[in-house]
Amino acid sequence: MSEFVTYEKFATTAELKAFAELLRAENIPFELEDDVEIFDVSFANANHHRDYRIKLYPEDFARVDELRNRLAEVDPDEIAPDYYLFQFTDEELIDLISKQDEWSPFDFQLAQKILKKRGKEISAQQLTVLKEQRMDELAQPEKDDRYWVIIGYILAFLFSFFGIIMGIYMLSSKKTLPNGQRVHSFNQSTRNSGMIILLISCVVFALVMILRLFRVFFIFNL
Incomplete structure (x- = not known):
């Protein structure tokens, strides 16, 4: 479920x-x-x-999106002429529509109506294509992960407890797309590094704990 x-x-x-x-x-x-x-x-x-x-x-994300867009139906003629979207170029309006997740349902609907009045209506098929392209774009993992990896290795050797947390985070971190799909935040290479960082951190943490136990043992037996 x-x-x-x-x-x-x-x-x-x-x-x-x-x-x-x-x-x-x-x-x-x-x-x-x-x-x-x-x-x-x-x-x-x-x-x-x-x-x-x-x-x-x-599975309910799309249904709720459709519901909110339906409730946000607008008539451009009823909107104040100084509303900021009327100053957008066609390209800016199309970009707004393609990034629906960053805008309110009201602005999303109004952008389509403005384009329609300008003779550049976005069809349902084009909306589907724009949405799919947006999902593909958002599904991409973080572009620059090397800093996470560097920090992870430093923590693994110097602060192993935090290295364990970092390794788990790199392995399991996910983000939610506007359609409800959950995808990994980091690419496979970074997740592999996260596994190595986790293993190193666990080994270092275990060694530190063993050394502390031996220290306590010798102190009490002096």
Whole structure:
């Protein structure tokens, strides 16, 4: 069975509540998470640090995207003429549409309507192609991993406990794509280095602990 993964983050409870009610009305299962309580205990009472998340099953991402876009239907003629999207060039609007995950459903819909009024309508097929290209782009692992590897090896030999954490992170770190798919954050070569870093860290950590135990043993037997 699929696990819940983060769909969107909200800065206020009002935004969170409105979206949660929409999901309930559509009978879409979800899970709420308060990022502060879990990851930032020292700032548990600082509202400006609070980060609320709604998690969905990956298979529901597309359904929720479609629902939000449908609810965000707009008429360009009803929007104030000084709204910033009207100043975008055709290329900038197409770039906005191709990066739907970075924009609100309102702006995504309005960008399409503006292009249509300019005689450059984006077809459903073109939208699908743009979305697939965007998923391929986001699915790519981190481009420059050598710093992670260097830091990992330093930690493995000098601070083995943290080297273990780093190795596990490099091996298991994943990111969630806008379509709900989970992919590795690092490429295979970096994950291989993470495995080596993890093994070295474990060996060094074990040796350090053994040496400390021997030291304690000899001190008590002097």
